[in-house]
Amino acid sequence: MKIAVYPGSFDPITLGHLNIIRRASRIFDKVYVAVMVNSAKNPLFTLEERMEFISRTTARFGNVVADCSDKLLVSYARDVGASVIVKGLRAVSDFELEYQMALANKKLAPEIETVFLTSSEKYSYLSSSIVKEMARYHADLSAFVPCEILEDFNRMVEERSNLK
Numbered sequence: 798m799k800i801a802v803y804p805g806s807f808d809p810i811t812l813g814h815l816n817i818i819r820r821a822s823r824i825f826d827k828v829y830v831a832v833m834v835n836s837a838k839n840p841l842f843t844l845e846e847r848m849e850f851i852s853r854t855t856a857r858f859g860n861v862v863a864d865c866s867d868k869l870l871v872s873y874a875r876d877v878g879a880s881v882i883v884k885g886l887r888a889v890s891d892f893e894l895e896y897q898m899a900l901a902n903k904k905l906a907p908e909i910e911t912v913f914l915t916s917s918e919k920y921s922y923l924s925s926s927i928v929k930e931m932a933r934y935h936a937d938l939s940a941f942v943p944c945e946i947l948e949d950f951n952r953m954v955e956e957r958s959n960l961k
């Protein structure tokens with residue numbers, strides 16, 4: 798069984814992420830979408846909220862599992878029996894850091910391959926940060942955020958910006 802891990806912050810999951818997940822779910826038998834704890838980022842949503850958003854939007858795929866981890870990515874991949882790490886590449890600007898991480902991970906775990914899926918053209922500019930910024934200005938986000946979470950996402954952004 799070919800198992801893959803798709804790691805990220807997913808704060809929140811966007812249609813760009815979902816496009817990569819859908820394609821990965823066709824290539825691999827099982828895909829773990831793993832919310833990784835990143836001390837350098839200050840997320841708007843809790844780990845549980847981000848995982849729940851992922852579960853809700855990926856339930857229809859059948860072979861996708863939402864999970865989270867505070868471990869090193871390759872340790873997490875080994876724990877779940879994954880032999881592949883999936884990454885989405887949006888633009889050349891993503892490449893340098895992703896290339897560096899892929900090489901470092903290869904050194905740490907030579908048996909695990911990093912596979913890059915090119916972002917679909919229509920989502921190549923999309924990021925979780927842009928989506929959060931636009932939500933603060935009440936923009937229509939139906940072309941960017943999965944419909945299953947759109948209402949909750951807008952409400953939660955609104956509640957959290959009122960607290961600031």
Ligand code: ADP
Pocket residue numbers: 804805806807808811812813814817883884885886887891915916917920921922923924925926
């Ligand atoms: P973001 O930059 O949106 O905060 P994450 O840390 O959640 O992204 O990203 C997780 C993975 O998803 C990374 O491999 C990233 O390159 C990829 N990704 C993010 N947004 C997109 C998109 N719009 N299209 C394709 N891949 C994406």
